[in-house]
Amino acid sequence: MVFGVVVRSMGLAKGIGAGFKALAGGEVKQYTRLVEDSRRHAMDRMIENAQLVGAEGIVSMRFDSSEVAQNLTEIVAYGTAVTFKKS
DSSP: OEEEEEEEOOOHHHHHHHHHHHHHOSOOHHHHHHHHHHHHHHHHHHHHHHHHTTOSEEEEEEEEEEEEETTEEEEEEEEEEEOOOOO
16 A cells, blocks of 8 residues: 655635635636645655555555645545566
8 A cells, every 4th residue: 555645725815715716606726726736746645655665556546635624635645556577
């Protein structure tokens, strides 16, 4: 099992702007960008972790997220590290 974790916050200024956009309805692009960037960051950390243990690949990769504290979200990328048998 390998994983990568990142904890992110929108920040006060961006959060206020995103809050107004949420009231209007539709996609809140600030949050979309934050989630995409956070997932990429967690996935990069997972890949680094896999390389440290000598893995050649990762299978059954997933994301999970949870609120750590008010306005702080944890994003975890995790999967099974594998090596390939050479015949």
